[in-house]
Amino acid sequence: MDAISSPGESEVGPGRILAALVGSSDDYILELNALGIVTTWGGSAERLLGYRAGEMVGHDLAALVPFDRKEELPNALSRVSAGETVRYSLTARIRKDGTHLAVSEVLSPVLGPDDDLIGILLVGRDMTLHAETAEQLRKSERSATEALALLQTLQDSAPIGFGVLDQDFRVLRLNQMLGTFSGFQAHEQVGRLAGEVVPTLWPQIEPLFRQVRDTEEAIVGAELAAASPSGLGGTHHWLTSYYPVRVDANVVGVGLVAVDITERKRVEEAHKKLTRSVVGALASALEFRDPYTDGHQDRVATIASAIAAEIGLDDSVVEGIEFAARIHDIGKIAIPAEILARPGQLNLPSWELIKLHASTGADIIRGVAFPSPVADMVEQHHERMDGSGYPNGIRGEEILLGSRIIAVADTVDAMTSHRPYRPAKVVDLALAELSESRGRQYDSNVVDACVSLFEEERLNLEW
Structure with a gap:
């Protein structure tokens, strides 16, 4: 048409x-x-x-x-x-x-x-807009590439271990530090089960990984110790943290950050041994000066440590209390021997001199770098909850918990041990008297813990 x-x-x-x-x-x-x-x-x-x-x-x-x-x-x-x-x-x-x-x-x-x-x-x-966009994209890609390269360099050179496991605990990513610990190159571990990569550590860390995966909540500051499978020698200590790894709000794995604290642990252990040596030397010096206190400070340390553990204090806190208890009477080294050994009741001037031993002891050890306030605990071990103690008459929560614990332990051992000025009491009677002063002179929780330890025969005075 x-x-x-x-x-x-x-x-x-x-x-x-x-x-x-x-x-x-x-x-x-x-x-x-x-x-x-x-x-x-x-x-x-x-x-x-x-x-x-x-x-x-x-x-x-x-x-x-x-x-x-x-x-x-x-x-x-x-x-x-x-x-x-x-x-x-x-x-x-x-x-x-x-x-x-x-x-x-x-x-x-x-x-x-x-x-x-x-x-x-x-x-x-x-194409101006397109060219500008393309250039911006190239710059962004270049920046991202440089950032990733820097991050990879940091991951591989930093003295910190990084790793990511998937939901089945297979390695998605591992930096060279963890790779070295496992005995392989990091890239060789990708896709392997974590239990195969670090078999000596896996029994300790598997529950932590599972907890983070299942609860989607981080765990920070877990200490681990294990022998290196790569022949690095000795036991290695790690401070580890675990984090949920999310993509679009979904947890797809668990990240691990690990710091090798082996050297720090070695230094801490050396310092601890030195501290124990110093404490032992001070305790021995006092026992040489005052034979009647022979074994007293060690017994007080044993009782105080047991009480501290019973009420749930951390191991490091328990250790500090033990140190303080072992030298709580060190200030008596400055008191004339004839007063320490005098039979019968002390006269007022002698008693006032005896009372100086708490603050004198604190002054003697205050320059020692203890990991806890040992000097303050020594100074306060004769303070009482109602303010009737010495040397400063402080009361209640003003008194360090460690001092309140040592006060109870000291009292129990003192009452059940022979002294020049009075005979020993049986344990049951000593605990009964202690309980009567519960909440008034002595911390109620500390007294209860002490009585429980003796009544359940988890602690005794058969040294």
Whole structure:
């Protein structure tokens, strides 16, 4: 069927269609002859490139091509002349003001009736925003790559172990420190079960990993000790923390951070041995000075340690109380021997002199670097809950808990041991008297713990 035109409608030729397209498009659309000379230059070309039609029609496009791309246009014209369509996804053109414009271009052959080349159609698009976005993306990728490289360097060189296990406890990631401990390169461990990687540690850490995986809550500061499977020698100590690893709010694994504290433990143990030696020497010096106290401080230390453990104090706190108890009477070394050994009741001047031993003892040991307030515990071991004690008459919670414990232990041993000024009492009677002063002179919880230990025969005075 022939096309039907409305009455009065004039024919629109291809040239006028192209002109309308050129004028309305946001892209610049140029028409070149077979030699690459501009024959049509539209409004978008003027807007984007800055040249008017009169400046470009009849000229080639060499002025628009940057020096570093000077071969681009001749190559394109040659390929188009051969019937090929040429595309540049991102290139550059020079504006009239000398600035560069990022563009994409397509050059297509225009063929005549005999399929001979009669012209070239060039369509160009402003790619400035795309180029800027691409550059930002490249910078971001470069920054991310550098950050990852830095992180990897830190992970591999830091004296801290990092690792991530999946939900089935297979290794997803491991840094070189943990890899070295296991005896392999870190990358060799990926995909292996953690129990195969660190068999000596796994029995200790498996419950921790399971707890974090199941509760989705972190565990911080768990100490572990194990022999190295890689032949590093000796027992290694670790301070470890465990964290849920989330992706899109879902826990996909458990992360581990481990610090090797073996050297710190070695130093702590050496310091502990030195401290025990100092305490032992001080205790021996007092027993040499006052034979009647022979064994008293050791017995008080045993009772005090048992009470401290009974009421749930940490091991380090129990140890500090034990140190203080073993030398709680060290201040008596400054008291004349004849007063210490005097039979019967002491007169007032002698008693006042005896009472100085608490503060004197604290002064003697205050310069020693104990890991806990041993000097203060020694000074306060004769203070009482109702303020009736000495040397400072403090009361209640003002008195260190360690001192309250030593006070009870000291009283029990003193009442059940022979002294020059009075005979020993039986344990039951001593505990009964102690209980009568419960809450008044002595801490109620401490007394209860002490009585419980003796009544349940978990502690006795058969030394």
